[in-house]
Amino acid sequence: MIKNKTSNSLRGAxxxxxxxxxxxxxxxxxxxDATCGNGHDTLLLAQLVGPEGRVWAFDVQEEALTATRELLxxxxxxxxxxxxxxxxxxLAEFVRExxxxxxxxxxxxxxxxxxxxxxxxxxxxALEQAAGLILAGGIITVCIYTGHPGGPEEGEAxxxxxxxxxxxxxxxxxxxxxxxxxxxxxLVLVEKSG
Amino acid sequence: MIKNKTSNSLRGAxxxxxxxxxxxxxxxxxxxDATCGNGHDTLLLAQLVGPEGRVWAFDVQEEALTATRELLxxxxxxxxxxxxxxxxxxLAEFVRExxxxxxxxxxxxxxxxxxxxxxxxxxxxALEQAAGLILAGGIITVCIYTGHPGGPEEGEAxxxxxxxxxxxxxxxxxxxxxxxxxxxxxLVLVEKSG
Numbered sequence: 073m074i075k076n077k078t079s080n081s082l083r084g085a086x087x088x089x090x091x092x093x094x095x096x097x098x099x100x101x102x103x104x105d106a107t108c109g110n111g112h113d114t115l116l117l118a119q120l121v122g123p124e125g126r127v128w129a130f131d132v133q134e135e136a137l138t139a140t141r142e143l144l145x146x147x148x149x150x151x152x153x154x155x156x157x158x159x160x161x162x163l164a165e166f167v168r169e170x171x172x173x174x175x176x177x178x179x180x181x182x183x184x185x186x187x188x189x190x191x192x193x194x195x196x197x198a199l200e201q202a203a204g205l206i207l208a209g210g211i212i213t214v215c216i217y218t219g220h221p222g223g224p225e226e227g228e229a230x231x232x233x234x235x236x237x238x239x240x241x242x243x244x245x246x247x248x249x250x251x252x253x254x255x256x257x258x259l260v261l262v263e264k265s266g
Numbered sequence: 267m268i269k270n271k272t273s274n275s276l277r278g279a280x281x282x283x284x285x286x287x288x289x290x291x292x293x294x295x296x297x298x299d300a301t302c303g304n305g306h307d308t309l310l311l312a313q314l315v316g317p318e319g320r321v322w323a324f325d326v327q328e329e330a331l332t333a334t335r336e337l338l339x340x341x342x343x344x345x346x347x348x349x350x351x352x353x354x355x356x357l358a359e360f361v362r363e364x365x366x367x368x369x370x371x372x373x374x375x376x377x378x379x380x381x382x383x384x385x386x387x388x389x390x391x392a393l394e395q396a397a398g399l400i401l402a403g404g405i406i407t408v409c410i411y412t413g414h415p416g417g418p419e420e421g422e423a424x425x426x427x428x429x430x431x432x433x434x435x436x437x438x439x440x441x442x443x444x445x446x447x448x449x450x451x452x453l454v455l456v457e458k459s460g
Contacts, residue, residue, distance in 0.1 A: 082437040082457045095289060234444040243276040247441040250428040250454070260444070263276045
């Protein structure tokens with residue numbers, strides 16, 4: 073179960089993002105998985121928001137939505153999650169509620185078609201919409217991969233966007249691993265301070 | 267009460283370090299505040315370890331130990347804390363138990379004599395000792411300040427030390443704020459992965 077697997081280790085950007093999500097997301101919360109991929113983040117979110125909460129999960133690939141649907145179904149959590157076949161740049165079109173968390177896991181679908189990668193202009197548009205929807209005390213987590221073509225540029229676009237957020241309203245952290253190669257995945261965390 | 271003040275905001279390296287400490291430190295744990303300063307980290311640690319836990323708090327300045335003693339006394343938590351007038355480079359001389367967390371808050375004592383600053387060679391010696399004492403799943407948090415003479419060099423020494431830790435045994439994160447000046451305090455987090 074993913075809950076135990078990630079709770080005791082900060083080995084990588086995804087476990088670090090999960091630590092922040094566990095700390096912040098509470099039963100009844102509304103949250104978004106902007107890039108559901110194989111569904112691991114969606115599953116964690118569905119567990120954290122509980123039966124009264126709600127998760128919207130976006131992906132452009134049917135393959136990703138199918139994998140996520142199966143994972144949720146196996147855990148009996150399908151009822152809490154709305155799966156949307158749409159790019160995350162359409163976030164605000166589908167979600168109008170205030171959110172406790174929005175999760176981004178950029179790059180390509182692991183094991184999937186590498187032609188489908190998140191794109192900087194879409195990602196920044198989605199981040200901007202996410203920042204407009206999160207509650208005070210809410211967070212946006214962004215796992216960034218630089219090992220594929222366009223990855224470094226996407227990371228730079230996210231950093232520029234984060235650097236431009238008002239320090240009065242947002243706390244923006246970039247976390248990298250000192251004892252891993254510079255190309256290792258890293259995490260950008262945005263908190264709305266209210 | 268500091269518990270409430272820091273639990274909902276990641277505005278700064280110290281609140282970020284407190285988030286990790288709250289996530290990791292449990293009642294009954296043994297922990298160290300390597301630089302007690304005005305005692306705010308020591309107080310948090312004393313709260314987290316509970317009546318069965320133990321905190322060792324180091325500082326070279328009597329002024330810092332007095333401030334910390336008063337803060338703990340006001341909260342009725344003095345019994346859980348051993349205050350030591352010694353530099354943190356002597357950590358392993360005073361503490362022989364396995365530790366869940368070791369906290370460093372580098373630089374000078376706020377409001378105190380700026381002649382007394384932590385020094386890179388002492389800090390690295392203390393970090394090395396801390397890494398030898400922490401349990402699997404335990405953490406070292408290091409808040410780093412670069413605004414005083416010697417601060418940037420100390421940050422570089424910590425980064426070099428962290429970069430040299432085995433990625434099989436330690437997860438080492440450096441977290442900086444993207445929407446603050448490059449001189450803003452930042453956090454290095456070390457987790458022993460066991």
